[in-house]
Amino acid sequence: MSQQSASAAPSTAHADTAGLPDYAxxxxxxxxxxxxxGVGVAPKKALDNVDLDIPRGSLFALLGPNGAGKSTLIxxxxxxxxxxxxxxxxxDIDLDRDPRHAAAAIGVVPxxxxxxxxxxxxxxxxxxxxxxxxxxxxxxxxxxxxxxSLSDKAKSYSRTLSGGMxxxxxxxxxxxxxxxxxxxxxxxxxxDVELRQQLWAYVRQLNAQGVTVxxxxxxxxxxxxxxxxxxxxxHGRVIACETxxxxxxxxxxxxxIFTVAVDIDLDRPELLVxxxxxxxxxxxxxxxxxxxxxxxIRVDEILTAMHQAGxxxxxxxxxxxxxxxxFLQLTRQEPxx
Numbered sequence: 001m002s003q004q005s006a007s008a009a010p011s012t013a014h015a016d017t018a019g020l021p022d023y024a025x026x027x028x029x030x031x032x033x034x035x036x037x038g039v040g041v042a043p044k045k046a047l048d049n050v051d052l053d054i055p056r057g058s059l060f061a062l063l064g065p066n067g068a069g070k071s072t073l074i075x076x077x078x079x080x081x082x083x084x085x086x087x088x089x090x091x092d093i094d095l096d097r098d099p100r101h102a103a104a105a106i107g108v109v110p111x112x113x114x115x116x117x118x119x120x121x122x123x124x125x126x127x128x129x130x131x132x133x134x135x136x137x138x139x140x141x142x143x144x145x146x147x148x149s150l151s152d153k154a155k156s157y158s159r160t161l162s163g164g165m166x167x168x169x170x171x172x173x174x175x176x177x178x179x180x181x182x183x184x185x186x187x188x189x190x191x192d193v194e195l196r197q198q199l200w201a202y203v204r205q206l207n208a209q210g211v212t213v214x215x216x217x218x219x220x221x222x223x224x225x226x227x228x229x230x231x232x233x234x235h236g237r238v239i240a241c242e243t244x245x246x247x248x249x250x251x252x253x254x255x256x257i258f259t260v261a262v263d264i265d266l267d268r269p270e271l272l273v274x275x276x277x278x279x280x281x282x283x284x285x286x287x288x289x290x291x292x293x294x295x296x297i298r299v300d301e302i303l304t305a306m307h308q309a310g311x312x313x314x315x316x317x318x319x320x321x322x323x324x325x326x327f328l329q330l331t332r333q334e335p336x337x
Contacts, residue, residue, distance in 0.1 A: 020056060021056055021089075021091055021092035022055065022056060023053045023054060023055055023056060023089075023092075024054050024055065024056045024057075024058070024090070024091060024180065024181045024212035024214075025052070025053070025054040025077065025088075025089070025090055025091075025181065025212075025214065026052075026053050026054075026087075026088075026089045026092070027050055027051060027052040027053070027073075027086065027087070027088050027089075028051055028086060028087045029049050029050070029051065029085065029086040029087060030047050030049070030050040030051075030052075030073070030076070030083060030085075030086035030087070030088060031045070031047055031048060031049055031050070031083065031084045031085045031086050032045070032046045032047040032069075032072050032076065032081065032083050032084050032236075033045050033046070033084045034046055045236055046069050046072040046236055047069045047072055047073060047076075047083075047086075047236045048069075048235070048236040048237050049086070049237070050069075050073065050086070050233070050236070050237065050238055051238065052073075052231060052238055052241060053241075054212060054214055054229075055212075055229065056180075056212055057207070057210055057212055058212055058213075058227075058228055058229050059203075059204075059207050059213045059215070059226055059227045059228050059229075060212070060213065060214050060215065060227060060228075060229050060230070060231070061215050061216070061217065061223035061226070061227035061229070061230045061231070062074075062214060062215070062216045062231050062233060063216070063217070063220065063223060063230060063231070063232050063233070063323075063327060064216075064232055064233040064234055064331070065234065065331050068233045068234050068235065068236070068331075069233050069235075069236040069237075070185075070216045070233055071111070071185065071216075073233070074108065074110075074183055074185050074214075074216065076088060076095075077090060077095075077106060077108065077183060078103075078106070078108040078110075078183070079095070079099055079102075079103055083095075089102075090102045090105045090106050090181060091105035091106070091180055091181060093105055104132060104177060104179065105179055105180055105181055106179050106181040106182075106183060107173075107174030107175050107176075107177070107179040107181070107182045107183065108174055108182075108183045108185070109170045109171050109173075109174045109182070109183065109184045109185060109187055110170070110185050111185050111186045111189065113163065113166045113167065113170065114170075115158045115161075115166055115169055115170065115173075116158060117157065117158050117159030118157060118158075118159070119157070119158055120153075120154065120155050120156060120157060120158065121145060121150055121153055121154055121155075121156070121158060121161070121169050121172070122141055122145065122154040122155055124158065124169065124173060125139075125141040125144060125145070125172055125173060125176055126139060126141055128173045128176045128177075129141065129176040129177065132176060132177035133177075134176060134177055139176070140175075140176065140178065141176070142154075144172040144175055144176065145172065147172075147202055147205075148168040148169070148171060148172050148198075148199075148202060149168065149198060150165060150168060150169060150172065153165060163191070164191045164192060164195035167187060167188075167189075167191055167195075167199070168195070168198075168199060170187075171184070171187065171199065171202070175206075179211075180210070180211060180212060181211070181212045181214070182203075182206060182211050182212070182213050182214070183213075183214045183215075184203070184213065184214070184215045184216070184217075185216050186216055186217060186218065187199060187215070187217070188200075188217065188219060188222065189218075196222075200222070200226060203215075203226070204226070215227060220322075220323045220324045220327055221322075221323070221324075223323060224244065224248075224322060224323040227244060228243065228244055229241075229242070229243050229244065230242065230243075230244055230247050230323070232326075232327060232330055232331065234330065234331045239330050239331075240326075240330055244323075247323070247326055248321055248322070248323065248326065250326055250329075251321040251325055251326055251329065253291065253292075253293060253321060253325075254291070254292060254293075254294055254318060254319065254320060254321065255289060255290065255291050255292075255318065255319035256289070256290045256292070256299075256302060256316060256317070256318050256319075257283070257287065257288070257289050257290075257316070257317045257318075257319070258287065258288045258289075258290070258306065258311070258313055258315070258316055259286055259287050259313070259314045259315035259316070260286050260287075260288065260306075260311040260312055260313055260314055261286070261311075261312040261313075261314050262286065262310070262311065262312065263285045263286060264282050264285065264286060264287075264288055264311065266280060266282055268309075270308070270309050270310060271309045271311075273305050273308075273309070274288075274290070274305055274306070274309055277297075277305070278290045278291075278292060278297070278302055278305060279291050279292070286314075288311070290302055
């Protein structure tokens with residue numbers, strides 16, 4: 001952000017929600033067109049008339065393939081990229097009319113690990129807080145370093161930190177001014193499993209205190225586990241924005257895998273219903289897979305058909321639709337218009 005000082009936006013932690021905006025981020029008609037990159041190269045529309053509302057207090061995922069427009073949108077929120085048209089509000093503050101206070105309402109953790117190698121984490125957090133105009137008496141440097149397990153590295157040069165430590169330091173930098181909105185752009189890229197769990201534990205803690213979190217990630221299982229609302233962007237357009245349960249309910253498809261006590265012969269007449277109605281597929285001599293649409297077929301119908309076919313069930317497992325299935329289905333569709 002600009003080096004102009006800006007009063008830190010009030011945190012929502014333990015605060016009365018009266019008077020707070022319904023949406024932490026509200027976007028209308030957001031378009032970004034990058035100019036010509038060379039002779040014969042047409043302008044690129046990175047964002048195409050995007051409308052998006054991120055509810056206050058949510059843990060919100062913005063997903064999309066490479067080049068879909070995620071980073072452009074985040075960089076506009078961070079005021080690193082100038083939009084072509086549209087309206088953007090952060091914490092109900094218009095980005096055009098009051099960029100300084102809009103910047104104070106948001107903390108952004110970029111993909112790049114841009115920390116000065118010759119500063120210590122303590123120095124970096126104090127400097128960042130000073131840039132946001134946070135008085136020395138109100139700075140949270142020690143608290144943030146402890147929360148992100150960096151206390152023992154507080155006075156070490158940043159160049160000595162591991163990649164995972166630098167990633168956590170970036171989160172601490174984004175929170176020095178106690179913003180009500182936190183944006184995490186691919187925060188766990190290159191981070192090992194243990195550090196990833198620590199980072200998510202802290203993010204959940206912030207969210208429980210009222211901080212709205214906007215996350216982009218290529219680890220779809222993270223988004224599915226963490227987030228309560230998910231938007232998918234593709235070719236610069238938002239193609240889905242729903243609660244997690246609504247999005248997962250889009251695919252009317254489940255699988256059941258049976259292990260039975262006898263060898264399976266799908267050519268037997270008594271197994272006809274399994275083949276034709278339930279699309280049974282033999283996996284192994286005694287393992288069978290059935291794919292079905294829950295909206296059309298009940299589980300008890302399948303179990304009855306298995307019994308009538310003379311296949312005693314030894315074991316049963318189910319395969320549920322996950323976010324990856326939805327993501328691939330939606331992003332493989334051709335853009336309209």
